[in-house]
Amino acid sequence: MIAIGTKNQAYASSQQQIRDENIMLLFNQIRKAPVSRAALAEIASLSPTTVSTLVEDLIRGGWVVETGTDVTFVRGRRPVILTVNASRGYVATVELLSRGYICTLYDICLNKITGTRIHNTEYDGASVSATIHELLKSKRIPKNQLLGTHTIFPGMIDSASNTLRFSAVIPHESMPEPTFLQTLNKSFGSSHNVLSNNGSIIAYTEFISEKRQSSLPLLSINIDEGIIGGVVMSDDQSGVRMCFPVEIGHIIVDHNGPQCKCGNAGCLEALCSTPSLFRMMNERAGMSLTYMDTFGADCNVTAMEEVAARLRAYDSAAMTVLADYVHILCSGLVSVVNLLNIQSIRIGGDIALLNDALLNAIRSTLRDRFRPLNNTCEVEVELFTSDYEDIRRAAAIQCMDELFHR
Ligand SMILES: [Zn+2]
Structure with a gap:
């Protein structure tokens, strides 16, 4: 039986503990991909007899099932393949x-x-x-x-x-x-x-995404009507991954800045939320965008698409506003990069609709106007679109x- 939930309980003996750790090791291997007993023994560096005994326990507990034989096996008897019992x-x-x-x-x-x-x-x-x-x-x-x-x-x-x-x-x-x-x-x-x-x-979703590999620590930030962030880190010694939220939206980037919903003034969110960008575009780039300061407002997606179209057309007033916006955004990003030695940044939310115009502006601003302290190489920056599924x-x-x- 898999000792689910026994993590914090006292183990009966150290032998039992080793057995539980080995059974979990085997089960996690089978979770990764269907595998034969022989391959499991090799991967886990355990004797074939130990693997057979532990696998029997997994089968008896209903966690693992035998599903046919390995057809790619050429010589001798084909090994039986083990898979996780989904139900x-x-x-x-x-x-x-x-x-x-x-x-x-x-x-x-x-x-x-x-x-x-x-x-x-x-x-x-x-x-x-x-x-x-x-x-x-x-x-x-x-x-x-x-x-x-x-x-x-x-x-x-x-x-x-x-x-x-x-x-x-x-x-x-x-x-x-x-x-x-x-x-x-x-x-x-x-x-x-x-x-x-x-x-x-969201940070963890981006980290496990099969689309690309991300160096850790990873900072993910979503910019919509509000700004949220998360960090994925890994402990070098144990290999354990940690995932935690960061209130990047409430880093103060301008102490004379506008009032934020949190009660402070000059927070990144007060200056770089999507409605703030729309306001800047209306005031300084002659746009007449309709937008709302409420979460998930449909008109904000339309407004962002209009901004994206202006930027694609290289409208110089819109490009100047974007450059100023990105400069403030990067002040917040660099603070977190320096604090946690961030190696990769992923930016999502409605702002990602601006595509290359935004990505290129962020990359060049970070390179030319800021100096990340701990990094020996450039921080990788990519945009992402998070799918709720x-x-x-x-x-x-x-x-x-x-x-x-x-
Ligand atoms: Zn705030």
Whole structure:
């Protein structure tokens, strides 16, 4: 049996601990790709007998199944291939939104099983738990097969108490209770329930993206009506990856700057949110963009497309505004780069619609007008477009990686 959830418990003996670590090592290898017992023994540097015994335990526990033989094997008896039993367990992701939430259910092979979006001005941990129960019921999945849940919150989390603190996206009157996670823990006591800030999940999504490799530490920043960020780092000695939110939007870049929603003045968000760029374009580049300061306003996407068209046409007034905007943005970026020795920056959100005009301006501004202190080479900067499916999947992966102690 896989010792899911025994991470913090005292082990019966050191022998048991070694056995549990080995079984997890084998299971994680099988999670990566279907594999034979012989190949597992080689990868894990374990004896074939040990591997056979541990694999038998995995099969008995329902975690692994035998699926045919390796047809690429040419000489002798073809080895049996082992794969993860997808229906052995499930993970639910929950995205807390303004006036509603989305619940999605994945099996342990990351196949999306089902999902639903609830539109409701008021919701809390109990209503979200009820939705997860309904999803499980609709697929005839027993509650004890829900191995974990991962809730994504667009706002600040008190990390000491794991409670929700503040969100600029969810209006105050429709915020769920601060002890949201504790409510989920009551409903799903045997599951591993995790709560994350959306900025850190977006950073993790970009890090595991198969499109490109990112050097760590990685800073990801989303620029829309607000600015959120996250960092992925790795501990050189243990190889453990850490993923955490950074309040880059509230770095003060101009102490004489405009008032920010957080109560301070001159924050990066107050100067570089997408509505701030639209205002600059209207005032200084003769544009007449229609925009709103509310999250997810459709007119803001249209406004950004109009700005992109101006920049593609090399409109000189718009190019000057962009250069000034990028200079302020880079002040914030360089602060985080110097603080955490960032090696790669990924920029997403509506701002990424500006494409090469933005990317080239950021790269040249960082190179010509700033001096990152710790880096021996240039920080890599790329734009990304985050797909909500990818973000949900990354949340499910992160929850499973914690479950299986990776
Ligand atoms: Zn602020």
